[in-house]
Amino acid sequence: MASISPVDAATGVYFDGETSSRRTVALAFETRHLVLCEDGREIARWPWSDLRRIHAPRGLMRLASVSAPTGARLDIAEDAVQHMIAARATMLDASARAERGTLVKILAWSLAAAASVAGLAVFGMPLLADRITPLVPASFERRLGDAADKQLRALFVTGDCLNGPGRAALDKLARSVGHARETGTRIFVVRSESKNAIALPGRIYILEPLLAEAASPDGLAGVLAHELGHVAHRDGLRRVIQNGGASFLFGLLFADVFGAGVVVFASQWMVEASHSREAESAADAYARARMEAAGRPAKPLGDFLLRMTGERKSGGFGLFSSHPYSEDRRAVLGASTTERAEPLLSDREWRDLKAICRSGS
Amino acid sequence: MNAPLLPAMREQTRVAFVNDRRRFAGLVTRGAILQIVTFGFYRFWLATDIRRHLWSHTAPGGDPLEYLGTAKDLLIGFLVGLAILAPVYFLYFLAGLAAESVQAFASVPFLLFLIVFRDFARYRGQRYRLRRTVWRGLAFSMDGSGWSYALRSALWGLLVIVTFGLALPWRLAALERYKMEHVCYGDVRARFDATGGGLFRAGWTLWLWVALYVALLAAVGNFGRGFTPGDLGKQILLFLVAFVATLLMPIVLAAYKARIWRWWASGVSFGGARLSSDLDGESFVMIYYKTGLAFIGLIFAGVAGAVLLFSGRGGVGAIFTPGAGGASLLPMLQVAGFYMLLALVAGILVRIFLTHDMWRVVAASLSIANLDRLHSRAAAAQDVSALGEGLSDGFDLAG
Numbered sequence: 001m002a003s004i005s006p007v008d009a010a011t012g013v014y015f016d017g018e019t020s021s022r023r024t025v026a027l028a029f030e031t032r033h034l035v036l037c038e039d040g041r042e043i044a045r046w047p048w049s050d051l052r053r054i055h056a057p058r059g060l061m062r063l064a065s066v067s068a069p070t071g072a073r074l075d076i077a078e079d080a081v082q083h084m085i086a087a088r089a090t091m092l093d094a095s096a097r098a099e100r101g102t103l104v105k106i107l108a109w110s111l112a113a114a115a116s117v118a119g120l121a122v123f124g125m126p127l128l129a130d131r132i133t134p135l136v137p138a139s140f141e142r143r144l145g146d147a148a149d150k151q152l153r154a155l156f157v158t159g160d161c162l163n164g165p166g167r168a169a170l171d172k173l174a175r176s177v178g179h180a181r182e183t184g185t186r187i188f189v190v191r192s193e194s195k196n197a198i199a200l201p202g203r204i205y206i207l208e209p210l211l212a213e214a215a216s217p218d219g220l221a222g223v224l225a226h227e228l229g230h231v232a233h234r235d236g237l238r239r240v241i242q243n244g245g246a247s248f249l250f251g252l253l254f255a256d257v258f259g260a261g262v263v264v265f266a267s268q269w270m271v272e273a274s275h276s277r278e279a280e281s282a283a284d285a286y287a288r289a290r291m292e293a294a295g296r297p298a299k300p301l302g303d304f305l306l307r308m309t310g311e312r313k314s315g316g317f318g319l320f321s322s323h324p325y326s327e328d329r330r331a332v333l334g335a336s337t338t339e340r341a342e343p344l345l346s347d348r349e350w351r352d353l354k355a356i357c358r359s360g361s
Numbered sequence: 362m363n364a365p366l367l368p369a370m371r372e373q374t375r376v377a378f379v380n381d382r383r384r385f386a387g388l389v390t391r392g393a394i395l396q397i398v399t400f401g402f403y404r405f406w407l408a409t410d411i412r413r414h415l416w417s418h419t420a421p422g423g424d425p426l427e428y429l430g431t432a433k434d435l436l437i438g439f440l441v442g443l444a445i446l447a448p449v450y451f452l453y454f455l456a457g458l459a460a461e462s463v464q465a466f467a468s469v470p471f472l473l474f475l476i477v478f479r480d481f482a483r484y485r486g487q488r489y490r491l492r493r494t495v496w497r498g499l500a501f502s503m504d505g506s507g508w509s510y511a512l513r514s515a516l517w518g519l520l521v522i523v524t525f526g527l528a529l530p531w532r533l534a535a536l537e538r539y540k541m542e543h544v545c546y547g548d549v550r551a552r553f554d555a556t557g558g559g560l561f562r563a564g565w566t567l568w569l570w571v572a573l574y575v576a577l578l579a580a581v582g583n584f585g586r587g588f589t590p591g592d593l594g595k596q597i598l599l600f601l602v603a604f605v606a607t608l609l610m611p612i613v614l615a616a617y618k619a620r621i622w623r624w625w626a627s628g629v630s631f632g633g634a635r636l637s638s639d640l641d642g643e644s645f646v647m648i649y650y651k652t653g654l655a656f657i658g659l660i661f662a663g664v665a666g667a668v669l670l671f672s673g674r675g676g677v678g679a680i681f682t683p684g685a686g687g688a689s690l691l692p693m694l695q696v697a698g699f700y701m702l703l704a705l706v707a708g709i710l711v712r713i714f715l716t717h718d719m720w721r722v723v724a725a726s727l728s729i730a731n732l733d734r735l736h737s738r739a740a741a742a743q744d745v746s747a748l749g750e751g752l753s754d755g756f757d758l759a760g
Contacts, residue, residue: 013424015498020547020737022424022497055417056425057379062417071498071739075424103395106406110399 010081012036014044017071025074029084036074044068051089053096061085121246126278129242133234138184141237145201148236152198152205159191161208166356169349173217176344177225177290185231187224189356195308197223199230201237208357214304217345220353221294222287222301222333229286235279284329288336295341302333376727379418379425382717388414389712393705405435411716412490419724421496422732429500430493438489442482449474476518480511484540491544499739505543513539530564531557537625546631547737555628563624567617574610577603611649616642622723633734640726648722652714659710663703670699 010027014036025043028035034051036044046065054073056062061076063085076082086092166189171179174187187204195209204227206220214220230236288298345353392407409432416428453471484507491503517532534557541553581603619642626638729735 015424017498018739020497020499020735022422054427055413057418057420058381058384060425062425062427071495071500073427073498103406106403107395107399110402113402114400 010078010084012077012081013075014038015071015073015075016044017069017073027076027081029088034085034088044072046074048089049091051085051092052094053092063089117249121249125242125245125249128245129238132241133238136234136237136241141201141234142184144237144240145203148200149203152200153190156192156194156196156198156207157190157205158193161189161191161357163352163356163358165349165352166354169345169353170356172349173221173344173353174224174228176294177221177228177287178293179224179228185228191357197227199227199236201231201234204228204231210308211354211356213308214354216300217343217350217353218291218296218300219304221296221344222291222298222304225287225290226283226301228290229283230279232286233279233282235283238279239276281329281332284332288333292336292338294344295339296344297339298333298336302330305333306330374422374728374730374732376419376421376724376729377423378721378724379420380721381414381418382713385411385414385717386709386713389709389717393709393712396708397701397705402436405432405439408432408435411712415717415720416494419720421727421729424497427495428490428493429495430490434489445478473515477511477515480514481507484510487540496546499547499737502545502740503540503543504545505539510536510539526568530560533557533621534560537628541629545740546735548740549632549735549737552630553628554630555624559628560621560624563620564617567613570613574606577606611653612642612646615645615649618642618645622726626727631735632737633731635730637728637730638723638726639728640723644722644726645719648714648718651718652710655710655714656707659703659706666699666703670695 010029012025012027014023014025015021016023023038023043025036025038028037033045033047035042036046046063046068050065050067052064052066054062054064056075059077059079061082063074063076064072076085170187170189179185179187185202185204187206189206189208189211192207192209194207195213196207197210198205198207204224206223210223211220214223284301287301291298291301388410389407392403392410395403396407409428409430412430413428416426419426449471453468484505488503488505488507491501494501514532514536517528517535520528521532534555537555538553541551544551577599581599619640622640623638626636626640629636
């Protein structure tokens, strides 16, 4: 037996990990071991380097040894004895140190995971949406349009414009840019506070203030053709799949985190802005093709858009969803200047159309 | 002895709880911040830390419990759960694609699946936590199957619906019996002797109180509809009575919650040692009211902050006015930051007041009789596979 420590009254509570009995043991401090004695007999000998501290309430030191049976524990209540043990057991807090290292790893990995999810949402979802959109049956798209319709009307629409001659002029204008081809799509002119044109699955809305600003039938026809392009390309559905997919991804990953909902919202915004530029360019190309098929230039549409978006200070939605109105779009539309056919509407019809929201007549 | 926070060693039979609220509050605050920074991933580590704190501050007979679970287990459980739930949610969404009628039809099996899954996950979660609990050097264990439990829960649930809730006490008794009789401490199996009848006797008057309260609310509602000027006095009186009743309902609920705990504890025994609880409703009531006040304070702070943030700043207010166009980045970030701050504080409050204080109140009410008659030996080494064990915890489904 090596030297016994001067603190003869050092005691602890020992649990051997094999039975539930609670044993009070006397502690002896040898050079290489902590010795546990019960009733004068040695019952365990723990090397100092094997001691580890286990989580315990303040004031209590709970020890385990890597070489002892798994459940074996020693509880020390006295401060003085705790200090003496801490002085000799050099590996006491090894697990605590390892935990701090883990924290950095967690931070790094979670950043990586978030980045990859974000990447998936921003780059992967548009691709996926492009693949899935053609597969979705028209019935679902219609239902989507119905639901969005309610919301849209609640937010922006104060009334429908149903004036007879105006409607006839509108229908004529729409037919000239090929509207008959998109069967099932209805075109509405509605009263509103906003200046805009919006395409939903199966529906196109021209908001009256926009109509009032149109300078010529060509410009308005261009807007119609542009919105028809969105309907033909199923852009509304595409956007829902994309945003829905991104929200789904983020929502799943960040399940039950307070504040995760905001991340979802922000992600939607990001995804939307980056994608809609493509959709807008595609709709522009469609509009140009239709206008040229009707023998009219698409440039008035470009001028109209430029005039409209110049007034806006921040981003937009509907017709103006990708802002600012880029040079490339202007180039595509501005190149189309030839007038091969007669004006799409007579002066009389144009006036009727402009007056579509006036009741009576 | 120099351990002021622990009870003296001679109190062998009391379950003590060491109330180190400051340390817990620090842990939870740090955890909430880290949760935001790690996009939510830290919640597994936070849950583990919280459990380690609560377990190690609960000391039956003066000897603290130990929690051996790890965050990795919870993370794996979450991923497994994700693999199960994600396709289910997606299929439900697809059902919505086909037609409304199909979706309505699909809602029922979907909800049923979620209910059953929740019970399954809850059992597995409790089993996991119990298996990772050590006291006096010996581990608890729990066998039984999550599906079996979920099936029982569902069948009893049907009975409850059919009997308009009267079968609830028997349901709880049956489920707890299934659970507890699969619990072992070392090699000593637990027994659960409390009966549904006992719970019914303890709690049937709650049924009356709730019915009375609902009737009161209905009366107020009805009065409002058939309103005539002459009834104004009566209307106001009725409204006041309903308002006061709502304020007092937490007291009633707390009293019954305490009774349920007392009933549960009285049924649990390990070998010769019996558990019991002297919980009363008062302690719960204090917690409820404190939490309520804290949240009212938070709401006020939130409203005040929102007013400051949104008024006089066209940019931020513009986000929410229709027809104004989309949002630009800076105001969005301000809104996001404000919302996250509120959510963070709310989360911390919930953890401190509800999780910690409730645990403290219940744990401190427990005592063990004839503890010296409990002699357990370590059970044979069991399968400690973590796969799917942390299932419910990853989703924070009810404990």
